[in-house]
Amino acid sequence: MQAWSSTVVQYHRLRNDLAVIRLEGDAVPFKAGQSVSVAVPQNSALTRRYSPALPPSLDGKLEFHVRAVPAGWVSGGIVNETRPGDVWQISDPQGGLHVDDSGRDVVMIAGGTGLAPLRAILLDLTRWERPPNVTLFVGGKSPRDLYAGDMLWLMASELPWLTVVPVVDQLHEPWASDRWNDRIRADVDSAAKFFEPEHCWEGSVADVIAAQGHFSDRQILVCGSPGMEAATMRALVESGTPAELIRR
The missing domain is CATH 2.40.30.10 (Translation factors)
Known part of the structure; x- marks a missing residue:
């Protein structure tokens, strides 16, 4: 090899x-x-x-x-x-995770570092002459767990076809501090934006997706832990999204 x-x-x-x-x-x-x-x-x-x-x-x-x-x-x-x-x-x-050129809108659903391949696809879409509209649901345990929040905030503000929806299990941060996160917030430019609790939807990614109804006219990309992917797939299918439209 x-x-x-x-x-x-x-x-x-x-x-x-x-x-x-x-x-x-x-x-x-x-x-x-x-x-x-x-x-x-x-x-x-x-x-x-x-x-x-x-x-x-x-x-x-x-x-x-x-x-x-x-x-x-x-x-x-x-x-x-x-x-x-x-x-x-x-x-x-x-792997076959991708966005096709059908022109259909795209729903991306990321859990944790499952964001990585979806971010690569988003950056690749910036090279397209006419990228599709994309809604990215990105999940974490709490707002602090959204480790790429500043980058996603910037991308959403600069790309008119991208909407980012942060989803967290709980809006309140755990009592234990994270010194790396604290250092980043202290060091970054004051103009940098992060997803605060008021920007986030509370609940599991699967529950939030289930509340959206079906996505039968979209391209669906899912990436995260095996448990997150299984729960999200189940929520999508039970809400009426055909399983054959889902890529992961």
Whole structure:
């Protein structure tokens, strides 16, 4: 199996359990929305699948959003130990998550770092002459958990065809602080915008989607944890959305 090398050029810790890693190297022949197999020097014998958060580029730029999962040797190593200069091995692009050129409006539903491939697709759509209207539902545990809120706010303000709907399990933040989030809010430009509780819909992503009715005339893209995807699929189908319209 062919593999491509990519070198970490930037590491950004956004939350206690989440980091964004940017790399440059070989041009990897994937499509926006696909996942790739990743091997990192901290655990080179193990591979994990992650979806790039940027569309493919000839100059080999890649970006990954990685959340450390409990007992996750690879994800924990990436979030806690990645340093600029690390060389990753990328291989085996797979997946059919995409937006077609039918002109139909699009509903995207993201849970946590499931946002990454959808963000790659959104950025790819900016290259289209006439992109479709897109509504992005993005879910988290609380407003603080919406780790890309400032980026999504900016995208929604600049792209007239994009609407972002933040959805959180609870509007109130947990009592425990997150020093990385606190540092980001203290360091960013005062003009930067974040999704505060008053901007968010409260409830599970599946419940909020179920309340919208059917989406039988839309393209539907779903990406998140297996549990989130299963619950969202069930909500969509029970609300009247044909299962064959849903991509994940």
